[in-house]
Amino acid sequence: MNAVLRVVRGLQSLLVGLGITGRESLRRAVTLQYPRERPDATHWGGPIELVTFPATGTHDCIACNACARICPSDCFEIEGKRPEGARKMRATKFFLDFSTCSLCGLCIDVCPTDTLQYSRRYDDAAFHRVQTVNDLLAPFGEDPYLMGKLQ
Amino acid sequence: MSVLHHLLAAVLGDFLASLVLGVVFLMGFLTFNVLFLIWLERKVAGHIQRRLGPMEVGPHGALQTVADMLKLLSKELFTPVAADRYTYLLAPILVFMPTLCVASLIPVGDAAAFAEMPYGLIVITALSGLTVISIFMAGWSSNNKYAVLGGLRSVAQVVAYEIPVLLSALSVVLIAQTLDLQRFGDTRSWPHLFGLPLPYVVVEPVAAVIFLIGITAETNRAPFDIPEAESELVGGFHTEYSGMRFAMFFFAEYTNMMVLGALGATLFLGGWKGPLLPGWLWIMLKAYAVIVVMMWARWTFPRLRFDQLMSFAWKLLIPLALANLVVTALVLGAIA
Numbered sequence: 001m002n003a004v005l006r007v008v009r010g011l012q013s014l015l016v017g018l019g020i021t022g023r024e025s026l027r028r029a030v031t032l033q034y035p036r037e038r039p040d041a042t043h044w045g046g047p048i049e050l051v052t053f054p055a056t057g058t059h060d061c062i063a064c065n066a067c068a069r070i071c072p073s074d075c076f077e078i079e080g081k082r083p084e085g086a087r088k089m090r091a092t093k094f095f096l097d098f099s100t101c102s103l104c105g106l107c108i109d110v111c112p113t114d115t116l117q118y119s120r121r122y123d124d125a126a127f128h129r130v131q132t133v134n135d136l137l138a139p140f141g142e143d144p145y146l147m148g149k150l151q
Numbered sequence: 152m153s154v155l156h157h158l159l160a161a162v163l164g165d166f167l168a169s170l171v172l173g174v175v176f177l178m179g180f181l182t183f184n185v186l187f188l189i190w191l192e193r194k195v196a197g198h199i200q201r202r203l204g205p206m207e208v209g210p211h212g213a214l215q216t217v218a219d220m221l222k223l224l225s226k227e228l229f230t231p232v233a234a235d236r237y238t239y240l241l242a243p244i245l246v247f248m249p250t251l252c253v254a255s256l257i258p259v260g261d262a263a264a265f266a267e268m269p270y271g272l273i274v275i276t277a278l279s280g281l282t283v284i285s286i287f288m289a290g291w292s293s294n295n296k297y298a299v300l301g302g303l304r305s306v307a308q309v310v311a312y313e314i315p316v317l318l319s320a321l322s323v324v325l326i327a328q329t330l331d332l333q334r335f336g337d338t339r340s341w342p343h344l345f346g347l348p349l350p351y352v353v354v355e356p357v358a359a360v361i362f363l364i365g366i367t368a369e370t371n372r373a374p375f376d377i378p379e380a381e382s383e384l385v386g387g388f389h390t391e392y393s394g395m396r397f398a399m400f401f402f403a404e405y406t407n408m409m410v411l412g413a414l415g416a417t418l419f420l421g422g423w424k425g426p427l428l429p430g431w432l433w434i435m436l437k438a439y440a441v442i443v444v445m446m447w448a449r450w451t452f453p454r455l456r457f458d459q460l461m462s463f464a465w466k467l468l469i470p471l472a473l474a475n476l477v478v479t480a481l482v483l484g485a486i487a
Contacts, residue, residue, distance in 0.1 A: 007467065014452065021451040025198040033206060 045118030047098050048107060050136045053115075056150060058140055060113040061091040067107035067116060073100040076107070083145045090145045091137060098124070099132040177254055185405040186216040188442065195446040226394035231294060234391065238292035243392065243399035246285035249278040250406045257413045258333045259423055259431040271332040272324065275414060276317055279369065282407060283309040286371075286378065289400070290388035301387025304457060305378035309369055311464035316365035318472035319358035322479040323351045323418050332414075336422040350421035357475045359419045361468055366411040367445050368464070370404060374452035377460060412441035 032039060050059035063080020075097045080089035108116045126132050137143075144150040159168035190205065190213060197204025205212025230239060256271050268274050283306055290302020326342070327335055341348040352359045368375035379387030386392075389400045416422060416437035423430030425437075455463065 017451045018447060021199045021447065024201055025195070025447075027201060029198065029203045030201050031197075031203045033203075 039122075041120045041122050044120060044122055045103060045105070046121040047119050047124060047134060048096055048101065048103075048116055048136070049119040049134075050094065050140070051115045051117050052140075056144070058144055058150075059091075059137075060115040061094060062113060063089040063091040063094075064112060066110045066112060070106045070110045072104065072106065073102055075101045081146060084148070086145065090143055092143070092146070094136040096134045096136055097132065098134055099129055173255060174251070177251060181251070181254060181406050181409070182402075184409050185402050186220065188405045188409065189216045189219075189401075191439075191443070192446050192449075195443065196450050199447070199450045220398065223395055223398045228396060229391070229393040231391050233294040235292035235294065238288050239391075242285045242289035242292060243396040245288065246282060246400055246403040247406070248285075249281040250403055250410055253278050253410045253414075254406065256332065257410065257417060257434070258336065259434055268331070270330045272320060272330045275332075276313070276320075279407070279411070280309070280313060282403065286388050286400075289392065290378075293388070293391035295391050297384040297386070298388050298390045301378045301380075301384045301390070305371060305388060308371070308375065308378065308460065308464075311461060312365045312368035312375075312468070315361050315464065315468040315472040316369065318469070318476050319355075319361040319365065320418055322355055322358045322472075322476045325476070325479050325483055326351060326354065332417055332422075335417050336424050341421070350419060350424075352419040355419065355475070355479070357471065358479075359415075361472050361475070362415055362419065363441070363444065364468065366408075366415060367448065368460075370407045370411060370445075372404075372408070372445060373449040374455050375460060376449075376454060377457055380454060382454075408442055408445065409438060412438035412445070415441050 050061060052058065053060055061078075061080075063078050065076075065078055068074075068076035068078055077093065077095040077097075078091060079093040081092045082089050103118070105118070108118070124132075156168055156172055159171060162168075163171065193215070194204040194212075196202075205215035208214040208218050230236065253275050256268060256275055258271075286305045287302040290298045290300075290305070293299070323335075324330060327337075329335070335351075339348075341350065342354045343349065344353075371378050377383075377387075379389065384390070389397050392400065413434055416434055420437045420441075422437075423434040425433035428436075
């Protein structure tokens with residue numbers, strides 16, 4: 001009697017298993033056909049980047065080095081210059097070594113001008129380690145403050 | 152087809168012409184069928200795991216297996232130095248022969264099977280037992296411990312599971328009163344409910360389940376795939392085979408699935424009989440339905456341990472199949 005019960009229970013468990021896989025097979029696949037389909041990355045935090053403010057069309061980094069000081073991994077390398085007659089400095093070099101960055105976000109919190117943010121990039125790739133050092137000023141081109149176009 | 156037959160018959164004579172045409176047609180169909188089944192397997196596996204399966208080559212990956220076959224064709228054929236050379240070379244060729252013979256016996260219409268036999272079922276059972284010999288040849292001649300273990304396991308498994316398959320087929324034979332597969336499609340001998348003929352699965356559900364389990368084991372498929380258990384035996388009996396020789400084993404496995412699925416469809420699901428559609432389409436649809444269930448089971452259940460597999464066959468399936476046979480005989484006797 002016990003053996004019969006075991007067989008019946010075993011069969012039942014097999015059917016339950018088939019039911020589960022059968023149900024799952026009808027649900028939508030989670031795969032993305034990657035290069036053609038891309039995930040929605042709007043709520044993700046990628047490598048740190050400088051904010052472009054719409055009012056000025058450029059970033060607002062004053063090269064205060066607060067981010068460099070608080071960074072636990074020592075990722076930053078920043079240099080600045082004071083434009084003629086201005087009170088605030090402007091960054092002339094802003095390197096972030098992404099190979100040591102842990103995306104902790106302390107730099108974003110500490111920035112006095114709120115000019116740092118997470119980017120939405122998720123597919124950065126490089127062949128050499130030196131290429132992981134991001135030049136955050138590169139997208140901005142000539143600095144309008146240092147050129148004297150903005151005060 | 153018949154014009155071609157006449158042309159060939161003029162050169163080769165009637166018998167040889169039929170043979171050549173039949174083999175060419177069957178091989179062509181079976182090749183296409185294997186390519187389709189492998190694609191289907193990967194699709195079923197993908198969707199069960201909520202993936203998409205092959206998607207890149209052709210629409211929904213339909214040409215993926217064609218690309219794979221071309222790749223296998225171009226690969227080096229490797230023979231181990233210590234292998235028993237002739238047996239090693241013969242095994243992948245022989246493994247396909249019984250399956251091809253069995254495929255020609257499956258009736259696809261009212262008067263259409265490639266070879267008709269009054270005792271078709273017996274011939275099929277005898278022939279499908281031959282596949283295991285070539286699998287054992289492959290395992291033995293490879294001179295590899297994993298391969299020989301896979302071969303031994305395969306023999307033990309097929310010997311054990313042939314019996315319940317036969318017994319469950321026999322209980323249908325008792326009702327149908329024939330061994331001729333052609334006559335399994337005779338709706339007059341089917342069980343009737345309110346004057347409606349029903350396939351044998353309705354009166355023999357236990358036999359049908361045993362048959363399904365048995366053919367899954369006979370085709371060495373998960374959860375009974377211990378002869379080629381990847382996690383234990385590398386590839387089992389085909390460990391040492393590469394390229395197209397490996398593909399021949401693959402080919403034989405999937406063809407065997409198709410043939411045994413079609414046999415199951417003939418015995419239990421009413422064969423080629425069905426409304427509207429032509430007979431050959433019905434039997435193929437039914438066979439594919441059986442195969443999809445086998446694939447579904449493969450991607451659901453974990454692989455059995457060897458002793459579990461054996462005790463399952465000898466302690467459960469065979470007594471159950473025997474009991475089912477006796478009950479069938481008693482009920483038939485009582486009715487008569």
